[in-house]
Amino acid sequence: MNRSDAPMPPALVSPWQRLRAASNRLTTRSASPVLLAGLAGLVALFLAVPVVYIFLRAVGADAEAWQRLLQVRLWKLLGNTLLLMLAVTGGALVIGASMAWLTERSDLPGRKYFRWMFALPLAIPAYIGGIVHLALLRPRGGMLPRLLENLLGQPVYTPSPLGFWGAAFILILFTFPYVYLLSGAAFRSQHASLEEAARMLGYRPLRTFFSVTLPAMRPGLLAGALLVALDILAEYGTVALLRYETFSSAIFVQLSGRYDRSAAAVLSGVLVGLAVIILWAELHSQGQARFTQMESSWRPAPIVRLGKWRIPALLVAAGVTFTSLLVPVGVLTTWSIQAVLDPETLRSVLHSGSMGFSNFAWNSLWTSFLAALLAITLSVPVALFSVRHPSRVSRLIARVCQVGYAIPGVVIALSLVLLVNRALPFLYATPLIVVIAYVLRHVPQAVRASEAALNQVSATLEEAARVSGRTAVQAFVQVTFPLILPGLLAGGALVFLTSLKELPATLLLRPAGFDTLAVRVWVWANDGFYVQAAPAALLLVLISAVPLSFLLRREQIFK
Amino acid sequence: MSFYRLTSLLFILVLLLTACTPASPVTPEVPTAAAKLPDSTDVPTDVAATETVDQTISGKLVIYSGRSEPLIQPVIDAFKAEHPEVEVLLKAGSNSEIANALIEEQANTQADLFITTELFTVQSLSQQGIFQPYRPAAADLLPPEFVDPNNNWIGLTLRARVIMYNTDLVAPEDLPTSIFDLTDPKWKGKIAAAGSTNGSMQAQIAAMRQLLGEEETEAWLQGLLDNEVTFFGGHTDVRKAVGAGEFALGLVNHYYYHLQLDEGSKVGVIYPDQGDGQLGLITNATAVAVVKGAQNVPAAQAFVDFLVSEQGQKIFAEQNYEYPLLPGVPLREGVQPLESFRLAEVNIAEAALDSDATFDLMEKLELP
């Protein structure tokens, strides 16, 4: 009786029919989804515009720009970027997973403290770590080589922090915590029975570890590795500082070099394409990460006794903490004290820039805070739509909202400069455009946090509120919102943290006279004024540690 | 329960706040708005006081500078001391980065002034119509080749491209005398220079392309690369590295030698290519231009006046060891006068037409 009842082969279903079917579904579920879908769609549109624009610019660039880049730079940049990505991802996996094993599954002395020590480097932007290690290790001129030379009376070879190996070293040090946290959670949630079953089937402990324990953690490890990979694609400060050319730094050079944006647009297009592939893999692995979750019969896996390996393991763990946390913080503190004690340096620190120290500290705070607030606000309709009204449309919107992960700060900046200056000139060269860049880049984190929070709240609670006489909006405000608030705050803290550390987009988009802590550190350090840069860098690290510790305390083991 | 009520309330408050924010986007610029207020209310007095322009300038002055911040800040501070009502906002970066921004912003002008460390960029932008003419009274006193015939820009100071060296590492008899000595394998791995994003380096390459041609310039750059020259982002790194003995030689602007000497390092300086048939000393002129569409022309012009005044020129000479273009301003003690050297003669207007070729060359050689 109803023509549309007959199942139709997919090929015969026209897009229009699909759309109608989808909209039908939207309207039938309850009264609000149309509005919600509209809001979520607008958010997705807002997030997608810069990427689409850059793609169009890249595709539309004249053949000559493509040809020149293909001939000279593209392959080398691609090689450089992928090589660094692989090296850092691999290194972060090894260090992150092994440190996680040490703190979660072994009797490493002081593992309670090491948990914090391994997570806290996330508060240190990699380029600040790079600045410190560069000052320490620079061949001949670094503090360490000179100390050794003074002690031994002759020059001693020390490894250089410059170039590929240096960049890889620094980036591993400051990205391994991602893998550490994710694999730590995976180790903790693993069933004791899993390993016991393998042992009963005749596997020795070591073989059990490699054939059962590690494979079972694959989703967690993969998710961590892909996050690191995306981070490396976007990294600008460290590679520029350590003079290893990747896509991000090459785009930056293009932007400050020739008076032609098409080369930068082409490079950006390729970079975003690369990142989208990794993001796709990452979203895919998210779906599978589920099988690491705990069940009711869960029992923690037993702690492994390290025995004679206890001391070596302790030394390795201490070494990792020393280089990734104690050295940067220690050196920055020493420099800061020097800066404060020397009146002239102190004066230049306090009165630097157009507005002075307190002004750019304040700028860092309010832009990051506003970005966090906006990102969370934007993420709520998207999360509500995708969690409460799952459909192809809502899933697509949620995926589009993840795109920020795949647009490095440099590309966002380029896109916004070109776009905003033409479309919204009144926004151009205001601090607000910096905030918009943060939002575009960090909304994915907020969406994930909001989705996770909403998934914890049963939809029947909202229905119960509706039946008890509340409108959809009242039900959200009185029931859903208070329950997801902690999750939203966590998402906000994450956006705040990453916005504080953001460098390339801020550098390119800030209006005249507008500095943030990150920019200030970069400008000083780039001119070789490490001591002047130190107080701002230290303050940045300390501020970052606040949201970070809030986030960590949400995890069981950090309580 | 009360906790949740409180947080809900907070959320709504925050929502309201965010909703309001776009309407008043520039929170930290509130003082600016206050500073501007007298402008609109004092219209009649403003008109009456036209003859004493200097006294009434106020508001925001946005300066885009290719000179790095430490090298321009002292002048800004001195200017602010004279004109406390003017709020100077500085954006410093490489010349080409700033030039790109100015081109991008043509229809949406942000900057009032552009300060650069070489003439190629300012000449090129001038041809694109980025600037508006202004001729300060002092322009007549400057050497004519450093004042744009159309008054679109005006020169400020000169810097010489020199080789500084660490006296501990280089014996007097080994000293190079030409920039072409830098490609000598005996200096392999012992030289530091600024990289391709540095304006002074770009200008040096542009000048050499004009004086020597593409091939010879490329051969020289390739020689530097083969000699494993370390390219830093800026000259401060170079001078500190040479001062620390990390490198024997550094290719820098002359004042970096003086700045490093001030820090007590054992460094010396060579003004290269003075022999017969040699290139001569390459110099770069810094310059300033008023941007077309500037929001605060009176303040911009006052700042230009200040830069070419005796007081402004003195700051460049005293604090940064530069060669002031205004005659009669004494050099800082220890700076060797330019008159004692043979200078390479570069046609700025011609080189400017070709700036993309310079970038092409650096890109082709993958100059870091």
Next chain:
Amino acid sequence: MIALDVRHLSKRFHSGQYPAVNNVSFSMQQGEILVLVGPSGCGKTTTLRLIAGLERPDSGEIYLDGQVAASREVFLPPEQRGIGMVFQDHALFPHLNVYDNIAFGLRGRPSVEIRQTVHELLDMVGLEPLVKRFPHALSGGERQRVALARALAPHPVLVLMDEPFSSLDTDLRLEMREQVRSLLKAMNASVVFVTHDQEEALYMGDRLAVFQQGQLEQLGTPEQVFQNSATRFVAEFMGNSAFLSGEVIPGGIRTEVGLVSQPVDLPTGSRVELAVRVDDLDFYPDPTGNAVIVERIFRGVQNVYRLRLDSGLTLQAFKEHITMLPVGQRIQAKLNPGHPLNVFLTSH
């Protein structure tokens, strides 16, 4: 007075093969408990959600207390329908304590009245001492009672209960069943109760509505539905019936296990199926019998035997627990229902 009137209600989901609810009509009286029962996916929960206003019908009308709640022109959102609902997972607000959960639906009333109503209900469900507790500190049965109290507090025109006991363990479920039914009856509440458990349906309902594949198969008292199943499906679902084929002859039905003498309103020679429940069949050992014991299932008070007839059909029958017969024992089976059996025409 009619508390609920549902007319030609239909609802189809995008993903579904057939309509979730297909042209369903029924009505119920004030003070009645109507149980919607059927296997999972039969449309009973969707019907409940349509009544609640949590889903929008494709067609059909819903009248609450004589007022239209959903029709072609009208769709009242759930908050305007004045309905109470108890959810399968109870859906207690975790951020509110017992008192505030129960008071949630009373918003806007004078605070004296709220306090009085809440305490009345707390007293009724016996939770007065737990008034300050939060849901996570309650046992399953306590949560159940809070959910019921919350649904009843605003004195709704209709209470909807969606498998409310399914999250409880067996003993508690039986206990709650009794308590809740007597409470609902004491309050003279009109209730639509959804369950997939036929035993629970028979216990709870004044009337039962049996659903299958979105359609209402039968509506009637528990006795009617059980003893006079309208369709083969109802007989199968409500009594775990097996089906024995037979042929109508004058005066009864001839089957493999003998003649069933009961009046049949069908022409002689029709092929029919009889719904046979575990209590309808009797048997005794007989080496020349018509069936063999294939399994004995010990159920404590009784033994259930699975018997394979010579035709291959398997039926079940029970004996007291003291009677032990070995597997493989040949037996003679015969129908001994003591009441007319449900008879259905054999399809195709």
